[in-house]
Amino acid sequence: MIKTANGVWKLTLGEPEQFTPERFRENAIKIEEIERLPVSQKLPFKETSISWEKTKRGITITLPMKTDEDIYGFGLQLQSVNHAGRRRYIKVNSDPAANTGEGHAPVPFYVSSAGYGLFVNTFRYTTFLMGTNTGRGTSSHMTAENKIHEEFSEAALYALKRAKEERSVIIDIPAADGVELYLFEGSIPEVVQRYNLFSGGGCVPPMWGLGNWYRVYGGSDENDVKAFGKQFREEQIPISVLGLEPGWHSHSYSCTYKWSYLFPNHQEMIDELTAAGYRFNLWEHLYVYPMAPFYQELMDVSGDYEVWNGLVPDFAMEKACRVFEDYHRENFVKKGISGFKLDECDNSDYNPSNWAFPDSTQFPSGMDGEQMHMAIGVLYQNLIQRIYKQENARTYSQVRSSGALAAPLPFVLYSDLYNHKQFIKGVVSAGFSGLLWCPEVRDCANGDDLLRRLQTVVFSAHSLINSWRIPMAPWKQTDIKKNLAKEEMETADYYTAECRKLFELRMQLLPYLYSAFVEYSKTGKPPIRSLVLDYPDDLAVRMIEDQYLFGDSLLVCPLTYEEGTSRKIYLPEGSWYNFFTGEKLEGGREHTVSAAYNEIPVFAKDGAVIPLAKPVESVSRDTVFEMEIRTFGEAEGSFCLYEDDFETFAWETEQNRVVIEKKADSEPVITREGNGPVRYCF
Ligand code: GAL
Numbered sequence: 001m002i003k004t005a006n007g008v009w010k011l012t013l014g015e016p017e018q019f020t021p022e023r024f025r026e027n028a029i030k031i032e033e034i035e036r037l038p039v040s041q042k043l044p045f046k047e048t049s050i051s052w053e054k055t056k057r058g059i060t061i062t063l064p065m066k067t068d069e070d071i072y073g074f075g076l077q078l079q080s081v082n083h084a085g086r087r088r089y090i091k092v093n094s095d096p097a098a099n100t101g102e103g104h105a106p107v108p109f110y111v112s113s114a115g116y117g118l119f120v121n122t123f124r125y126t127t128f129l130m131g132t133n134t135g136r137g138t139s140s141h142m143t144a145e146n147k148i149h150e151e152f153s154e155a156a157l158y159a160l161k162r163a164k165e166e167r168s169v170i171i172d173i174p175a176a177d178g179v180e181l182y183l184f185e186g187s188i189p190e191v192v193q194r195y196n197l198f199s200g201g202g203c204v205p206p207m208w209g210l211g212n213w214y215r216v217y218g219g220s221d222e223n224d225v226k227a228f229g230k231q232f233r234e235e236q237i238p239i240s241v242l243g244l245e246p247g248w249h250s251h252s253y254s255c256t257y258k259w260s261y262l263f264p265n266h267q268e269m270i271d272e273l274t275a276a277g278y279r280f281n282l283w284e285h286l287y288v289y290p291m292a293p294f295y296q297e298l299m300d301v302s303g304d305y306e307v308w309n310g311l312v313p314d315f316a317m318e319k320a321c322r323v324f325e326d327y328h329r330e331n332f333v334k335k336g337i338s339g340f341k342l343d344e345c346d347n348s349d350y351n352p353s354n355w356a357f358p359d360s361t362q363f364p365s366g367m368d369g370e371q372m373h374m375a376i377g378v379l380y381q382n383l384i385q386r387i388y389k390q391e392n393a394r395t396y397s398q399v400r401s402s403g404a405l406a407a408p409l410p411f412v413l414y415s416d417l418y419n420h421k422q423f424i425k426g427v428v429s430a431g432f433s434g435l436l437w438c439p440e441v442r443d444c445a446n447g448d449d450l451l452r453r454l455q456t457v458v459f460s461a462h463s464l465i466n467s468w469r470i471p472m473a474p475w476k477q478t479d480i481k482k483n484l485a486k487e488e489m490e491t492a493d494y495y496t497a498e499c500r501k502l503f504e505l506r507m508q509l510l511p512y513l514y515s516a517f518v519e520y521s522k523t524g525k526p527p528i529r530s531l532v533l534d535y536p537d538d539l540a541v542r543m544i545e546d547q548y549l550f551g552d553s554l555l556v557c558p559l560t561y562e563e564g565t566s567r568k569i570y571l572p573e574g575s576w577y578n579f580f581t582g583e584k585l586e587g588g589r590e591h592t593v594s595a596a597y598n599e600i601p602v603f604a605k606d607g608a609v610i611p612l613a614k615p616v617e618s619v620s621r622d623t624v625f626e627m628e629i630r631t632f633g634e635a636e637g638s639f640c641l642y643e644d645d646f647e648t649f650a651w652e653t654e655q656n657r658v659v660i661e662k663k664a665d666s667e668p669v670i671t672r673e674g675n676g677p678v679r680y681c682f
Contacts, residue, residue, distance in 0.1 A: 004198070008034065008182060027405075065131045069084055073107065073117070081530065082545075085130060088128040091347070095348065106374075113188055121181070128171050197524040203517070207623075211240030214464075254308040256291050257328075257331070274336050312372075340398070345400055357372070412461050418442055420449075420452065423453075447491055453561075455600035459556045518651075528548060531547060554605075566594040570589070572587050574606050609638055609668060626681055640660075651676070657674055670682055
């Protein structure tokens, strides 16, 4: 094994493939930041206990595993969070309907509670058997466990005996002749931080990106979009970003990347709404329609199959990237577009088969379709990110597929599945593998379901309403048919007011959340994360899939509409305070809490110092936030805010640290240091 960084080891088995996630990395390992992390645990096994063999179908690797090991990671997982005892099939799939491991952003990385993490540097559809299988004869002497039936019942029939001996992790990588493994030492949080810093550190979105987003109806024309802009301001709904859906293209499946008949004066619309404080995000995907202006140029740098009659550009080739980048830079980025929604770049297994290219596709770079499916989400993000870097403007964008080493990419994942319970699991799971996830609000059964979903959304990485199917905001009408007929529901005023409160709450939390992202970039600690990452030794949190930390101080316990108005929560050791009412609850135990449909249970840690901003309707380069400091409990505490221009890459060198310290029995003390602009006033 070769030491790559402090607590990071590389093991090369056989002859690795040419195309790997590492080969396409655009962000260097944050070596110094990794040095600063403690290593509380060494690898729990010796190198010699990792075995591997080359078989006809590829590579099989075996690692030791104990019966009590808990396993997290594997990218965005919507069906479960703890993967011990599970088979994980790491394959990109836009419809992760079952708990197989497939999904929009599967990542061949896991972290084990035994004190290590493993990243397999491959684009192959890899299967990880996390303690599910034992070798021939392992159970032959286990007569105590494997008793004969003494009764017939389904329980007895299926009471599979968990092997008492140590289990194994078995990794099956097809097609490859060899592979590189990276092993990360430490406790669960240390491993996750190490992996994220190894990836290049977390992204720092522009402040506007953390505000509220509204994706407008796909059939909207430029006047409708302007009307939305006006209406949100009149109704004091603080929306920062307007997203345009497929209708803006003159042909969208596949794409022309040209404005349609609905937007004859699109530049005027962009300029007018930009002056009113809005940002624009454009929907697209990478399948290039014959009438796209750069179609011919891409012909020799595309795969040998089409999707929706469009070319599939080979983004592993410099020319394909350049053609795409140049066009996007000149026609959109320089014209005031702040980001893109990179749709449909995940493999689709359930839709008609022309929704995806075959795994056997050959790309001119030499990649095959399987590798390209696993790579394309990240290659597409890299390409867009390069444009914004060149323009010295930060983007915050959306993408429907991602993969390994993605922490530095300012893109948020989303899905078409719309199951709120699963979306909450996504919030909990994404942070283990350097991903950001948006539990977007789209379809909702009724107004209370809308509120429940919006509560989760405002406490997520991306506060987004995706109204691409409905011409009126969902708070005016949740029934799609009636919405299409422009019929408002009777309760529209009530739901408008309740949604406004949630949007304003998000705006209050912007500086707090921004700090969590700056720390993500410096320490690798995910801004939104599972309780396991802050309480790794508390066994009671290991299976929790519906509570999470939002920044360092807030614990969020969302409810779905179906769950009604009360739920069980678990609070780790210590005192906790209801964020809205201040009510104190003791931790180290479960509680049943009630929350009306317009309330969400959120708790602040003892000693929490939470700076809140007076909500602004949108954030610009000269916005100065008026801050109020809230403190919770008796314990001493502090919080660090970061000030910079909030939108360019100048933050890397010009940034202030504003430290708020709360000592017992005295007012919080604020100190500021750095060379950045002053953006917070107290
Ligand atoms: C889907 C996407 C939706 C919407 C739609 C438009 O793939 O997930 O959010 O953009 O395409 O066709």
